[in-house]
Amino acid sequence: MVILVTGGAGFIGSHTCVELLQNGYEVVVVDNHSNSSPGALDEVQKLAGLPLTAYQVDLRDRKALAEVFDAHPIDAVVHFAAKKAVGESIQIPLDYFDINIGGTTSLLRAMHEHGVYQLVFSSSCSIYGDSQKVPMAEEAPAGPTNPYALSKWTCEQLLAETCSRYPQFTVVSLRYFNPMGAHPSGRIGEDPRGVPHNVMPYLTQVAVGRLERLSVFGGDYPTPDGSAIRDYIHVMDVADGHRLAVEHLGEEPGMRVFNLGTGAGVSVLELVEAFSAACGKEIPYQVVDRRPGDVARLIADSSRVEREWGWRTTRNLAAMCDDAWRFQRLNPNGYDG
Numbered sequence: 018m019v020i021l022v023t024g025g026a027g028f029i030g031s032h033t034c035v036e037l038l039q040n041g042y043e044v045v046v047v048d049n050h051s052n053s054s055p056g057a058l059d060e061v062q063k064l065a066g067l068p069l070t071a072y073q074v075d076l077r078d079r080k081a082l083a084e085v086f087d088a089h090p091i092d093a094v095v096h097f098a099a100k101k102a103v104g105e106s107i108q109i110p111l112d113y114f115d116i117n118i119g120g121t122t123s124l125l126r127a128m129h130e131h132g133v134y135q136l137v138f139s140s141s142c143s144i145y146g147d148s149q150k151v152p153m154a155e156e157a158p159a160g161p162t163n164p165y166a167l168s169k170w171t172c173e174q175l176l177a178e179t180c181s182r183y184p185q186f187t188v189v190s191l192r193y194f195n196p197m198g199a200h201p202s203g204r205i206g207e208d209p210r211g212v213p214h215n216v217m218p219y220l221t222q223v224a225v226g227r228l229e230r231l232s233v234f235g236g237d238y239p240t241p242d243g244s245a246i247r248d249y250i251h252v253m254d255v256a257d258g259h260r261l262a263v264e265h266l267g268e269e270p271g272m273r274v275f276n277l278g279t280g281a282g283v284s285v286l287e288l289v290e291a292f293s294a295a296c297g298k299e300i301p302y303q304v305v306d307r308r309p310g311d312v313a314r315l316i317a318d319s320s321r322v323e324r325e326w327g328w329r330t331t332r333n334l335a336a337m338c339d340d341a342w343r344f345q346r347l348n349p350n351g352y353d354g
């Protein structure tokens with residue numbers, strides 16, 4: 018099978034490309050490298066010991082995207098390409114709508130025009146908003162609290178509508194909680210452009226001395242230590258979930274939604290402690306105001322995907338910290354260093 022991976026040079030995309038290549042899929046990547054380096058794809062191919070084909074294309078460039086579909090007999094698409102930072106999305110919401118929603122509709126149009134109807138979509142736990150009830154199952158009401166989350170929720174609704182209007186479409190939407198960590202080899206990992214928005218790459222860059230200290234956003238949440246709680250999940254478990262999603266895509270028409278998380282909540286301060294243990298250094302931090310758009314607690318109920326596909330996480334918080342640290346230690350300046 019030939020799989021088109023949008024955003025395949027990014028953090029989750031690169032790990033998923035390795036997983037797909039190692040499981041016998043041919044991989045074609047489309048990425049504009051707005052938040053990634055082409056060097057990530059060199060490492061992916063070395064790690065897998067297999068080649069892939071890559072195009073530097075913006076998803077919204079319909080002509081260039083059509084040429085990619087013309088050039089390859091694509092069977093299914095795994096769609097990662099998007100912007101993903103909650104705080105930034107409040108500053109530049111129209112960019113988030115344009116890239117995340119516009120990119121997705123451009124992709125759906127290209128798929129339809131080329132007779133490709135199988136899609137795995139990157140959704141997010143952030144669509145659940147500030148629910149008091151944790152863990153959250155897929156039936157929990159959506160309540161996006163920021164433009165990023167709204168863009169993901171809007172895409173899910175567009176995908177559901179597309180499936181009902183075009184019965185040929187099959188979509189699996191994976192709502193991941195907070196992916197982090199890296200490939201255990203330390204060859205690929207999280208290397209965002211600019212100052213990281215997400216907490217783990219921020220921590221690793223403090224540990225290698227590229228940043229001074231972590232700002233812990235909020236010490237007054239209604240949680241045991243006052244910092245916000247998330248369900249951190251190893252990126253290798255997320256990549257494994259995508260391979261399974263591709264395997265199961267053809268089983269049912271229409272749209273299916275699955276959470277991917279561990280079911281365990283970890284506070285920011287607990288994460289700082291776990292990462293300090295992994296890197297053997299005290300990570301300097303200061304508690305500052307809450308970040309607008311953040312919520313107190315997001316924890317997954319992933320029993321649906323476990324029941325239906327037998328997926329469950331196999332890597333713990335210590336492995337996430339060890340692996341993230343190994344990647345940063347071996348690549349202190351990322352792929353371009």
Ligand code: NAD
Nearest residue numbers: 024027028029048049050051052053075076097098099139
């Ligand atoms: P990432 O930024 O590392 O990867 C996204 C990739 O898409 C990057 O390589 C970027 O260059 C590319 N891209 C962005 N806009 C593009 C465009 N218009 N055309 C072509 N390529 C484009 O992010 P990630 O952490 O790997 O996230 C992948 C997906 O998973 C995103 O859709 C994100 O919203 C979703 N997600 C991420 C997380 C997380 O915490 N990392 C959690 C839930 C959902």
Ligand code: WQD
Nearest residue numbers: 101103141142143195214215216219232233234245285311
């Ligand atoms: C984690 C925790 C921050 C940076 C978002 C989406 C989610 C997923 C991951 C898409 C929060 C705190 C962070 C820092 C901090 N999707 N933090 N200092 O916002 O939970 O999740 O990204 O990408 O669907 O909602 O992830 O890594 O930004 O933050 O204290 O410098 O760390 O407030 O509690 P988030 P994150």
